[in-house]
Amino acid sequence: MVGLLKVNFLIVKSSALSFAKRKFLSDEVNASLILLRCVMLLSISLIDTFKFIPKFKNYVRGNIQGGVNSIEKGLMTTNEIIRLYNAEPLDEIGKDCVIININKTYKRGSGENAIYDATKEIWDIKEHRRNQIKYVLSEYRGLIVEVFKVKKWYSKERGYNPGTKKYGQTYLGFGFEGEIAKGLERNKYINKTISPFKKPGFASVLIFPETLKKIKNDYYERAKIKREI
Numbered sequence: 001m002v003g004l005l006k007v008n009f010l011i012v013k014s015s016a017l018s019f020a021k022r023k024f025l026s027d028e029v030n031a032s033l034i035l036l037r038c039v040m041l042l043s044i045s046l047i048d049t050f051k052f053i054p055k056f057k058n059y060v061r062g063n064i065q066g067g068v069n070s071i072e073k074g075l076m077t078t079n080e081i082i083r084l085y086n087a088e089p090l091d092e093i094g095k096d097c098v099i100i101n102i103n104k105t106y107k108r109g110s111g112e113n114a115i116y117d118a119t120k121e122i123w124d125i126k127e128h129r130r131n132q133i134k135y136v137l138s139e140y141r142g143l144i145v146e147v148f149k150v151k152k153w154y155s156k157e158r159g160y161n162p163g164t165k166k167y168g169q170t171y172l173g174f175g176f177e178g179e180i181a182k183g184l185e186r187n188k189y190i191n192k193t194i195s196p197f198k199k200p201g202f203a204s205v206l207i208f209p210e211t212l213k214k215i216k217n218d219y220y221e222r223a224k225i226k227r228e229i
Contacts, residue, residue, distance in 0.1 A: 087143055087193035092212060096134040098125070099144070099194070099207035106140055115146045121175025122158040123206060130174060135181055135189075139207070142195030147186045148178040 093099065106118035119138040130153045138146040158173035160166040180186065194212065197219045204211065 087191055087195075089196055090144060090189065090192035090194050090212070091216060093137065093189065093209050094135070095209055096132055097137060097189075097209065098129070098133050098135075099137045099139045099212065101139045101205045101207070102145075103141060106138075115140075116148065116178075116180075119146070119148065120178070122156050122173035123175070124158075124171070125153075125174050125206065129208070135185060136176060136178065137189050139194065142193050142198060144189050144192050144194075147181040147189050148176075149181040149185070150176045150178045152177050 100119050100123065102115070102118040106114060108114070115138050119136060125133070134150055136148045136150060137144050138148070153174050153176050155172050155174055157170045159170050160168070194207070194215075197212070197215045199215075199218075202215070207215075
């Protein structure tokens with residue numbers, strides 16, 4: 001356990017230093033965000049480690065929640081911690097891209113094709129969008145975990161979600177057949193994050209280029225106002 005704590009601390013330290021060297025250190029607002037990130041990383045890492053100590057639950061009240069963005073099943077591997085806590089922000093995506101959130105469809109440990117299966121269907125994407133989209137970015141809890149190149153789209157019936165007025169009815173949605181993108185098209189998106197830009201409760205599953213631009217600008221505007229206050 002001491003070893004795990006040491007590994008987590010070193011990863012947090014490395015992540016914080018790496019993050020601080022990036023462009024986010026351009027003004028005092030972002031400098032404050034870096035400090036906050038460092039504190040969050042350390043607390044998250046400790047929670048994810050200590051919750052596996054058998055008697056830890058005896059010393060806390062209520063339910064023990066995993067760290068923010070912690071993987072759902074089991075203690076995170078070193079690679080997962082690095083990927084989650086050391087991600088660069090994704091400022092923009094190409095006009096031929098869409099980000100699809102898979103929080104509700106992806107289950108870790110469910111096979112090598114789990115991310116693809118969670119991403120490929122079924123979505124309400126209009127025809128003009130489908131004609132334009134060449135790459136689909138899989139987003140899990142703010143992190144881009146994979147990038148797929150679309151080969152073709154197909155239609156498939158989908159039921160409306162429980163709680164909606166049309167629950168029990170179906171509509172025509174769309175999925176895609178594809179493969180993992182290669183080279184530059186994958187590398188410029190993989191393991192980057194949009195978490196800083198997404199407000200709590202952000203509900204949109206599909207994020208198009210103009211959507212990402214808007215939520216990013218809104219984020220910086222909120223940060224600017226907060227600094228002036």
